[in-house]
Amino acid sequence: MNRPELDYYAVLDMPRSASKEQLTLAYRRLAVRLCPHRDKKYEQDFVPLAQEGKLTHLSPMSEIKQWAYINMAFDVLGHDLYRAIYDRYGEAGLFEGVMLPNGYFPPYQYHGDHMKVYEAVFASYSPYANLIDAVTNPPSLFATREHGIGVRHKDTNTERIIHLSLEEVRTGCVKLMHVWRQEIVDIKESRLEKRKHTLKLNIQPGTTAGTRYCFKEEGDRYPTTIPGDIIFIAADKPHPVFERRNMHDLVYRYNITLCQAFTGFIFFVQTLDKRQLKIVVTDVVTPGYQKIVPCEGLPKCRNLDAVSAIKHANKRFEDFGDLIIEFNYIFPKYLTPEMKAMTRQFFTEFQKHEQALEAQEKEHLS
Template identity: 90%
Template sequence: MNRPELDYYAVLDMPRNASKEQITLAYRRMAVRLCPHRDKKYEMDFVPLAQEGRLTHLSPMSETKQWAYINMAFDVLGHDLYRAIYDRYGEAGLFEGVMLPNGYFPPYQYHGDHMKVYEQVFASYSPFANVIDAITNPPSLYATREHGIGVRHKDANTERIIHLSLEEVRTGCVKLMHVWRQEIVDKKESRLEKRKHTLKLIIRPGTTAGTRFCFKEEGDRYPTTIPGDIIFIVADKPHPTFERRNMHDLVYRYDINLAQAYTGFTFFVDTLDKRQLKIVISDVVTPGYQKIMPLEGLPKCQNLDAVKAIKQANKRIEDFGDLIIEFNYLFPKYLTPEMKTLTRNFYKEFRRMEQALEDEEKLHMK
């Protein structure tokens, strides 16, 4: 396409002040007629001018060259920045690059993929996709004595929250959800009745809060509509011992006094799967201290496609989050004068010994 200055507006047969919508419409009109992949079976329905010998304002150029020109023209005029540069500096400025207030605009180069431009506009390889889809996938219709004939539209979806305990999340489970919905109970589709319907939810181990289980078109049945979807949204049920964090970690809080914080201690944690963990703390428990037990949290649930889910249905999950143990300090609510004196003497002696230890360490460093 190396050539002298080309008037892109003339290629699309549009004035220079045409709106972006007008330019897009002009491209669509010409692309439908010139696209080499058009379906000629439907062409007469969409392009009546084809009866005139397929003449366009770009004739007598070959259709191949017309097709190339209109795609390059729209690639420039359909892009706000390219169009602004072209309007001000012409095709030479567009191809050679110009200095703009916010920096240098590099030379424009048409990628040469005409169908790429075409598909961006039509959102399809074929401009007749909507019609072909309507033929191959016709809309659902209703025909009743009471309502006549019409197109069925889908009802609104129904969303419900399902609360899961952390034990259920840990092991996985099956939930049978009972819903009441309107159903048609006669052949004439004139009588409706509320009936109980059971839906089966398979909860995978480690399922996270916010997970949505969608049952397609399981909502109320009416003669003139398509049933809406029923969607169950997972939420965590409050647990007396643990709290979920970062989707797969568990947090356990343990109360300690100052003596334990200084000297260490041992305690036991009952896990969600009925085991007992022995926790030994030998460090000084400073504010913000955490004890992390790796792989003692919740299973890490993975989003699997249908094929992988079937293959891994009975596979043991070995990837888990962590158990994070946090500590709450218990302070005495009241101290007698004697208790305060003992506490002062204790910390005075404690500080003296601490200082002696620091001095000894400095001496060894020298």
């Protein structure tokens, strides 16, 4: 869009740091003076803005144009998502549409009903408000030679499972999802054709199973209905080495012998991002023992809403789950009589040594 952009904050005569409550009060102050439907007998109660010293760059315009501008400005700035997109991408991004972390945001279009904005702020503007809305904003209709005239109803949503490997979850990725949908291919809306359509999924690092990516009204196009949404639901793909636990922790299982369990050992683990971790175990590995390596799990996905995701788009969060190592014992399948005798002797000496240590501790305490 190669045109100067409108400063919605300047329209309401407020700074960009203004809170939503401050913007609402600014709109109310302007709207009670500029609303063309106010009762004429109350005009004398309002001091003209020019006499208040509140002149803005809209002041040279007629009150009708100023009325239109303040309603459009508040329709954007009074909506958290619209405001976040406007603050980050400007009016061009708002009108052209942008790709957000949770799906595509379609181009914004002001509905043009100034009194609808006024009513949302002041609660009501007329006892006939609902009737007027039905006339000024009628439901979406269709008119075809085959089906006549009727109200468009939205089709059911389409849900699909998208399987993600733990490597993709660890680093994040972009998925191009190809879907086939019915599309209208002529002006008369009488001929349909199945065509391939590509949707772009931005998978954030640490995305959890069950995360939903919604593409609004990207389903089949029919003359008599509103397209349904296409929703992709993330699911974990089984991994040959690791298992996800507690959303962001990774579990790794390592086989050890009884000798290793008693005497300690060293081994290496290859992480999802191809690094080698050196694991040193000096403790006796008893049943249920776990070795926890902090911050070597999956990144913690913050699952921000669209507004927060835009505000934190350039921030990098280094927050990870843990790597939990569990051990499986490998028992010998066969022992010779000599090996059994040596094992009995070992445990006999081991018990004598333990008893001697316990006796020394009691003497020391007494």
